Amino acid sequence: MMTDETPSDMEVFYSDEPRGPRSRRLRILAAVTLVALVAGAGLGFIFTGHNSTPTVRRTVPAVSSPYALNNDPAPSLAGAYSDNLITAFRALYAYHNWLYEHPNAALVAKYALPGSPNYKIELGNIDYLLAHSAHAADDPRGLDGDITFIKVAAEPKPVVGVDGTQAMRNGHPAYSSGVVTIVATYVEDDLFGPNGSFIQSGQHPGTAAVDYSLVQGNDGQWLIYGATVLNPPGGPQSVEQ
Numbered sequence: 712m713m714t715d716e717t718p719s720d721m722e723v724f725y726s727d728e729p730r731g732p733r734s735r736r737l738r739i740l741a742a743v744t745l746v747a748l749v750a751g752a753g754l755g756f757i758f759t760g761h762n763s764t765p766t767v768r769r770t771v772p773a774v775s776s777p778y779a780l781n782n783d784p785a786p787s788l789a790g791a792y793s794d795n796l797i798t799a800f801r802a803l804y805a806y807h808n809w810l811y812e813h814p815n816a817a818l819v820a821k822y823a824l825p826g827s828p829n830y831k832i833e834l835g836n837i838d839y840l841l842a843h844s845a846h847a848a849d850d851p852r853g854l855d856g857d858i859t860f861i862k863v864a865a866e867p868k869p870v871v872g873v874d875g876t877q878a879m880r881n882g883h884p885a886y887s888s889g890v891v892t893i894v895a896t897y898v899e900d901d902l903f904g905p906n907g908s909f910i911q912s913g914q915h916p917g918t919a920a921v922d923y924s925l926v927q928g929n930d931g932q933w934l935i936y937g938a939t940v941l942n943p944p945g946g947p948q949s950v951e952q
């Protein structure tokens with residue numbers, strides 16, 4: 712369930728500001744992102760700010776470094792048009808993770824609603840990567856990363872037109888916003904330069920439960936609007952009940 716708390720729990724994790732208790736965020740989606748958007752290298756992960764500008768190691772890695780920037784194509788966003796909110800979130804999550812491995816500020820709007828709290832955070836993260844000529848390492852675990860649980864917490868409702876039928880958005884059924892809850896073991900990505908040189912190490916903050924709010928764009932695709940880290944009394948896994 713979403714709270715009245717602003718998404719400040721999801722503040723930019725790529726930062727030169729000192730670490731603080733509210734500097735964690737999903738790399739979603741993360742997380743995000745999670746994501747967190749959430750696991751190993753993406754939306755499904757919580758990322759933390761860093762004390763200073765990353766220190767680049769002077770050693771030059773082999774050209775065949777597995778961490779070098781690659782030309783892997785972006786994953787399909789076809790699932791982000793699905794009536795099933797979990798299917799839509801998984802598609803956004805996969806794209807989010809890919810973008811951190813292939814930073815491009817123009818593509819943030821592909822999974823985060825422009826002008827939303829999540830969009831501002833995501834754009835700041837991607838801008839940070841670009842400013843440092845850095846990218847996240849590939850997550851070898853695949854689509855789900857370290858998401859251990861996912862459910863629809865608030866089911867979208869059909870938008871009904873004046874004629875009593877469901878409205879459409881660019882040929883897709885129109886819905887109100889919805890919420891997906893995930894439980895994930897968040898890890899912060901290691902960052903690398905274009906040729907695979909190490910820039911900055913990540914951390915492993917642990918397990919968290921996160922609500923992601925999703926809305927439809929004008930073309931009918933679902934987009935991430937915001938994320939709220941939950942603190943249930945019984946711990947993150949208690950949301951699975």
